[in-house]
Amino acid sequence: MSSHFQYREGALCVEQVPLADIAAQFGTPCYVYSRAALTDGYRQFSNALQGREHLICYAVKANSNLAILNVFARLGAGFDIVSGGELQRVLAAGGDAGKVVFSGVGKSVAEMRLALDAGILCFNVESAAELERLNEVAGSMGKVAPISLRVNPDVDAKTHPYISTGLKQNKFGVAYTEAVALYRKAATLPHLRITGVDCHIGSQLTETSPFIAAVEKVLALVDALAREGIRLEHIDLGGGLGIRYNDETPPAIADYVAALLGALAGRSEKLVLEPGRVLVGNAGALLTRVEYLKPGEEKNFAIVDAAMNDLMRPALYDAYHNILPVQRENHVSQSYEVVGPICETGDFIGHARELAIAPQSLLAVLSAGAYGMSMSSNYNTRPRAAEVMVDGASVHLVRERETVPQLFAGEKIIS
Ligand SMILES: *Cc1c(COP(=O)(O)O)cnc(C)c1O
Secondary structure, eight states: OOTTEEEETTEEEETTEEHHHHHHHHOSSEEEEEHHHHHHHHHHHHHHTTTSOEEEEEEGGGOOOHHHHHHHHHHTOEEEESSHHHHHHHHHTTOOGGGEEEOOTTOOHHHHHHHHHHTOSEEEEOSHHHHHHHHHHHHHTTOOEEEEEEEEOOOOOOSOGGGBOOSTTSSSSEEGGGHHHHHHHHHHOTTEEEEEEEOOOBSSBOOSHHHHHHHHHHHHHHHHHHHTTOOOSEEEOOOOBOOOSSSOOOOOHHHHHHHHHHHTTTOOSEEEEOOOHHHHGGGEEEEEEEEEEEOOSSOEEEEESOOTTTOOHHHHHOOOOOEEESBOOOSOEEEEEEEOSSSSTTOEEEEEEEEEOOTTOEEEEOSOSSSSGGGOOOTTTOOOOEEEEEETTEEEEEEOOOOHHHHTTTOOOOO
């Protein structure tokens, strides 16, 4: 739990605001973010990187709310995007296109045009075919596209298979063994300008060793390219640093950065990082209310008003999120399956949680700032949750709760 989420006299607070007040004002389910926690995380990166030319590109897909992007933009962040839509969000939030890197295996022509028009810092190209397409699109616009190749260093990130991306068998990046040949090819294409190299080996990594193994492979590639006269301006080491959800012990941001800088000793290229989860994960909680308690023969269920459409991580990865009562209350403590109202057995928020609760109790699902709202859906025609940002004693609604008419506004009945 971030230090910005604390109990005060039995009431769980975000910064100076009791979560119960937020539920009363904005209803549930509701995502709540701490501006101070967002700022702290970013500063830990920028302090650790002081004295070295760098760019911290927040990975937008972790949480793309405009208010969050704006907090980071004002701190000087760049952004790692994976779609044209994310680019439009960054621009709408006041982000600088010149600090945007564009990753992803399936960039469309329209997305390439959008990014070239905006003047982004770099395309992280993930295949030979994309290199060709980008060269054509840039040529047709009379522009030159700045590129890195995303190389797949073939290291085991030791994380959940769905979020491991740096192994040979993954769809991401170009094979390490083919990278030099592809850079040679890129150097011959007239509408591309080689600026860097990129890798991103996975998410929720809790050890530094896979990152260091990746750096070493990337540096060997940088040297091989230099021998051919291809000199790079920046090295992008991606994101992936994990957070504590339960009992994980990921390295602190400062230690992770120090390890990277150690491996990069003597190198003068600008360092680009793409942290997502570690900047937002523990800065957010999902606030939910208990609708029913349903005692069972084998298990007791606490049925809450948040569901897998609001927070998909438990259903998708069997992920653990700590669940705390918003108010310490005098009820009998029991073990509950905390589940949502959706018609799927996979719709759970937590298994076997010891909680002292009653119907109408409020719960906070912690560490929900990353890949929570951004992965949410409207399954079961459930409007998406409201989002709130707390800044000291102030509370700001940063996304209104969706309404049902909005959900089917684009649908038509045929005659
Ligand atoms: C998802 C992603 C990130 C961020 O990953 P985190 O684990 O959230 O830090 C960074 N770079 C790329 C290319 C990504 O796809």
